[in-house]
Amino acid sequence: MxxxxxxxxxxxxxxxxxxxxxxxxxxEAAYREREQLPRRRRSLRPVLAFAVAAAVAAAALSPPGRSVGGWIQDRVAGEPDAEPALVRLPAPGMLLVAAxxxxxxxxxxxxxxxxxxxxxxxxxPQGRFVVGTAGRRVTALEPDGDPRWSLARPGPVADARWAPSPGFRVAYREGDTLRVVAGDGTGDHLLARGVAPVAPAWLPREGRTVLAYARADGTVVAVDVDSGARLLRTPRARRVREVFWTHEGLVAVRTQRELRLHDRRGRLLRAPAAAVRRELVAAVPLPGAWIMYAEYDRRTNETQLVREACFGRGPCIAIGPSRFFRGAGRLRDLTLSPDRRWVVAGWPDADQLLFLRLPSVGKVVATEDVRREFDPGGSGGGAFPRLAGWCCARASG
Amino acid sequence: MAGDGRDERAWVRGAQAGSASDLEALFRAHWARAYRAAYLVVHDAAGAEDVAQEAFLAAVRALDRFDGRRPFGPWLHRIVVNRAIDWARARALRREVLAEAAVSAVPAPDDPPDAAAPSAGILEALASLSPEHRAVIVLRYFLEHTPGEIARMLELPRGTVNSRLRRGLDALADVVEQDGEG
Known part of the structure; x- marks a missing residue:
């Protein structure tokens, strides 16, 4: 040849x-910027004024970047030391980003x-596949994007979630119904009707097939998918946004204003008084009994990350420093790394991803220009990507 | 063309130590091949510039962590080709979306053929392949990596690389022959 x-x-x-x-x-501009910005460690980050990194400004002058210049001017400043591109993850594994x-x-x-x-x-469970939804189709993909199997439904589908190891079940929503299909794409069947538009959550225990999901009436139900047994049903809550399990096996229900924890019978363990001006925009279970959540304050237009210990009896409590990071606008999609040492958050207002070192956010690694990073060849002015998972403990990256 | 191994290692060390001139030497040694490789996969001048530029930015940000004993080229090529595949896939999707939105009668601004692009011969034939097939052809026959290296770069089984090479070469041969007969 x-x-x-x-x-x-x-x-x-x-x-x-x-x-x-x-x-x-x-x-060259990026290189000089790299030399001029010493690394800093702070436990509480202040809200910052508007700024644009020199490398990004230089990029905006080139034809591929010119079109992003306009909207960059309007975004809030994020971390000043942010990388201009996602060069590497701070922990092993693979990050799934839904752009x-x-x-x-x-x-x-x-x-x-x-x-x-x-x-x-x-x-x-082991990151060997990704399950995606598009229109009326659920598709299992190899990590390089090749479809493994695909399933078509009459109605629009969403929120497909794979059961924990060995990964024999996949749950997904079709309209207001919840369905389950085997991990090889066979045996699709109805599990429940009248569900809310919230992603279901599998109990993260190997070999178990317990699924929690929100119903349209504001309750949350957990069932053993294989036996069909209902394990718990919570009291009603308003505006359920997210359902997840803590590492202690409690069901956590995030509503617009509060984080509700339920024991294995569904009894409410914790429902702090709603903060009138605050909105609970994200939450994630941390190792042990810890939970981290993001509170957005409309008065100040700031989000603050809070960490508390929730033991299943009594109120959640702050042990040691509990408020770590504050930034302008909203954070979202708090996601724990497979080694449990980092949390990543999306920061749409700053167009950044934030990697926060646990347990006390002693280190922050940021990457900016995120919209453009996940829209190659595009203007970078579209929707901010959603963080959809960080997998897996055994993945070497 | 890239400098020899000693030059390159010295440039990497110099750039790590803060020498902009060494970084420039590294950039000028590798830009042309990076841009060309990106263009051969994405077939779009602005896209190739975008991909190659982003790869060098990634290199700058990873400079402190880069092992200076390793060759710089293969590391850069991996970034370039993977980003180029993603760029081409995303553009293909954009075309589909545009078509569905019934605006396909007007070509998108970044749609090929690029007015100034080479239009004949092997490049045109290459454009008939999928980005994934173009990538292995470019890595093998332009950047001259072995199938094993390509498999590692693209995180594919070696058999997949070989089959893509075979299918790619078959398709190229067909098109080139038809061109010759026409």
């Missing part, structure tokens, strides 16, 4: 020289793979 090699090597390409000149200006045009897998070395045109996605 000498001819092929020669053709590939010497065929004239459009704009090669000009592109080199423009790119060098951007790269406007579909999900991406990011490995620990920063390499990315676009999986295709799916609206939502989540990992299988």
């Amino acid at each position: 000498t001819d092929l090699r020669t053709e590939l090597e010497f065929a004239p390409l459009p704009g090669e020289i000009e592109a080199q000149q423009r790119a060098w200006r951007v790269v 406007e045009r579909g999900p991406w897998i990011i490995r620990s070395d920063g390499s990315k793979r676009y999986l295709g045109d799916y609206e939502d996605a989540s990992f299988s």
Whole structure:
């Protein structure tokens, strides 16, 4: 194939020289910025004024970046030391990011793979597959985006979630029904009707097939999918946004204003007084009895991260420092790393991802220009990507 | 063309120590191949510039952690080609969305053919392949990596790389032959 090699090597390409000149200006600016910004460690980050990193400003001058210049001017400043691109993850594993045009897998070395045109996605237990939904179709994908199996339904589907190891079940919503299919795409069947538009949550215990889901009436139910036994039903709550399990095996229900914890019988263990001006925008269970949540204050337009210990009896309590990070706008999608040492959060107002070192957010690693990162060739002005999982303990990245 | 191994290691060390001139030497040694590789996969000048530029930005940010004993080129090529595949996939999706929105009668601004792009011969034939097939062809026959190296770069089984190479070469041969006969 000498001819092929020669053709590939010497065929004239459009704009090669000009592109080199423009790119060098951007790269050089990023390099000088890297030298000028010493790393800082702070336990409580102040809200910052508007700013744009020099590298991003330089990038905005080049043709690929020019179109993003306008909206960059309007965003809030995030972490000042943010990386201009997601170069690597601070912990092993793979991060799943559901962007406007579909999900991406990011490995620990920063390499990315676009999986295709799916609206939502989540990992299988060991990260060997991703299950995605698009329109009326549920599809299991290899990590490089090749479909493994696909299932078509009459109605629109969403929120597919794979059961814990060995991963024999996948639950998903079709309209206001909840359905379950085997991990190989067979045996699709109805599990429940009258469910709320909230993702179901599997109890994260190996070999168990206990699923919690929110109903349209505001209750949350947990059932053993294989036996059909109902294990708990919670009292009603208003505006359920998220259901998850704590590491202690409690059911957590995040509503717009509160985080409600229920024991294995569904009894309410904790419902703090609703903070009138605060909105609970995200929550994540941490190792042990800890829970981290993000409170958004409309008066100040700030989000604060709070960590408390919730033991299942009595109110959750702060042990040691409990308020760690404060930033302008809203944070969302708190996601725990597989090694349980980091939490990542989306920060749409700053167009950044924040990686927060646990237990006390002693270190923050940020990456900026996130919309554009997950919209290659686009303007970068679309919806901010959603964090859909960080997997897996055994993944080397 | 990239400098020899000693030059390159010295440039990496120099850039890590804060020398912008060493970084520039590294950039100029690798830009042309990075841009060309990106173009051969995405077939779009702005896209290739975007992909190659982002790869170098990633390199700058990872410079402190880069092991200077390893060659810089393969590491950069991996980033370039993976980003190029993603870019091409995303563009294909955008076209589908545009088509569904019934605006496909007007070509998208970044749609090929690029007015100034080479239009004949092997490049046009390459454009008929999927981005994944183009990527293995570019890695093998332009950047001259072995199938094993390509498998590691793209995180694919080696058999998949070989089959994509075979299918890619078959498709290229067909198109080139038809061109020749026409």
